[in-house]
Amino acid sequence: MGLKVGIYGGGGYAGAELVRLLGGHPKVGGLEVASRGYAGRAIGEVFPQISSKGSFVGPEEIEASGLDVAFVAYGHGESAETVAALLEAGVGLVVDLSADFRLPEVGMYEEWYGVHPAPGLLGEAHYGLPEVFGAAEGRIIANPGCYPTAAVLALAPVVKRVGGGIKSVTINALSGVSGAGARPSVKTHFVSANESANAYGAPLHRHTPEIETMLRRVGESPAVTFVPHLIPISRGELETIVVDLDDVPDAGEVLGWYADDYEGWSFVEAREEYPHVSHVANTNRCRLSAAVDRRAGKLLLFSAVDNLLKGASGAAVQNMNLALGYPEDLGLEHLK
Ligand SMILES: NC(=O)C1=CN([C@@H]2O[C@H](COP(=O)(O)OP(=O)(O)OC[C@H]3O[C@@H](n4cnc5c(N)ncnc54)[C@H](OP(=O)(O)O)[C@@H]3O)[C@@H](O)[C@H]2O)C=CC1
Numbered sequence: 007m008g009l010k011v012g013i014y015g016g017g018g019y020a021g022a023e024l025v026r027l028l029g030g031h032p033k034v035g036g037l038e039v040a041s042r043g044y045a046g047r048a049i050g051e052v053f054p055q056i057s058s059k060g061s062f063v064g065p066e067e068i069e070a071s072g073l074d075v076a077f078v079a080y081g082h083g084e085s086a087e088t089v090a091a092l093l094e095a096g097v098g099l100v101v102d103l104s105a106d107f108r109l110p111e112v113g114m115y116e117e118w119y120g121v122h123p124a125p126g127l128l129g130e131a132h133y134g135l136p137e138v139f140g141a142a143e144g145r146i147i148a149n150p151g152c153y154p155t156a157a158v159l160a161l162a163p164v165v166k167r168v169g170g171g172i173k174s175v176t177i178n179a180l181s182g183v184s185g186a187g188a189r190p191s192v193k194t195h196f197v198s199a200n201e202s203a204n205a206y207g208a209p210l211h212r213h214t215p216e217i218e219t220m221l222r223r224v225g226e227s228p229a230v231t232f233v234p235h236l237i238p239i240s241r242g243e244l245e246t247i248v249v250d251l252d253d254v255p256d257a258g259e260v261l262g263w264y265a266d267d268y269e270g271w272s273f274v275e276a277r278e279e280y281p282h283v284s285h286v287a288n289t290n291r292c293r294l295s296a297a298v299d300r301r302a303g304k305l306l307l308f309s310a311v312d313n314l315l316k317g318a319s320g321a322a323v324q325n326m327n328l329a330l331g332y333p334e335d336l337g338l339e340h341l342k
């Protein structure tokens with residue numbers, strides 16, 4: 007039999023990764039892939055890199071009441087209505103890859119994103135960073151943003167232990183262009199991005215409140231300065247985080263905190279060696295490292311993820327696995 011799973015927004019970058027991962031998942035018995043733009047077309051024709059024999063359908067063609075699990079990979083602001091309709095139809099678990107259910111309060115969402123289409127459901131969502139917040143219970147998983155994934159995994163063990171002593175946190179983040187999605191734009195097309203690099207969205211990128219909110223769930227944390235940059239690679243993200251602390255711990259101590267907190271989790275690993283994007287690209291890993299600048303009295307943290315896997319679709323499948331009581335790496339073993 008197996009699980010009946012639906013993907014909504016299968017035509018985007020995150021959707022394509024979901025098709026690939028769920029198409030090979032041992033517990034998935036039936037997979038329906040909806041795309042508003044590609045309905046009627048063969049999946050293997052739109053995404054020749056994926057060996058799928060199926061075709062995209064229109065979202066209305068999926069019998070939602072027959073689904074056990076649904077993944078929604080629409081943009082923020084677009085997702086919530088579909089999530090609400092799926093729950094109404096009786097789907098037991100909905101994993102939303104957008105930002106629509108990540109912030110816990112409607113006021114905060116509206117300050118950063120605009121009007122929320124289903125504010126009554128916000129309180130039900132579980133923020134899906136299991137290595138920090140555990141397996142999801144309930145019907146809605148808010149899959150984290152790619153930058154917050156890397157930032158919170160690096161910072162949570164520090165905030166938990168010495169949060170009160172943190173004077174400032176500055177996150178310099180580099181992202182590949184797939185982070186901006188498949189819709190082409192003047193800022194992301196080849197000629198704009200190739201052989202260049204630029205900061206964008208600072209100082210008030212919409213991931214700032216997501217990072218601050220999640221860090222404040224584990225300890226005392228100041229406002230965060232978050233500066234993302236677009237760099238000319240297809241996928242992957244690297245964050246260099248500068249933490250100004252009253253008492254700077256040794257780098258070895260921080261690596262020990264990471265080892266303790268992430269022991270038993272398959273996809274998060276700290277090493278002395280600083281992570282490269284190439285160490286995590288095409289995997290579901292987050293690689294962490296730490297160093298200390300004694301002269302300036304600062305702790306430096308390094309965190310790398312693949313934005314489309316640990317930063318989106320890999321994490322979404324990991325979240326489904328945990329919510330349903332399966333091993334977290336089921337169907338993801340090849341991405342460790
Ligand atoms: N890209 C990333 O690294 C990450 C993305 N996310 C989030 O996941 C969600 C999906 O992101 P992502 O897949 O990158 O976004 P895309 O822009 O690639 O896709 C979003 C939706 O737009 C439609 N679409 C796809 N291609 C085009 C096109 N060329 N022109 C117009 N519409 C198109 C698709 O819907 P349909 O198939 O119905 O036509 C798709 O589901 C978003 O909420 C995003 O914020 C989260 C973490 C990381």
Ligand SMILES: CC(=O)N[C@@H](CCC(=O)OP(=O)(O)O)C(=O)O
Nearest residue numbers: 104105151152153181182185186
């Ligand atoms: C390079 C680039 O543009 N990146 C995206 C982040 C993508 C992501 O993971 O964020 P959401 O899931 O919240 O959309 C951005 O800065 O908006």
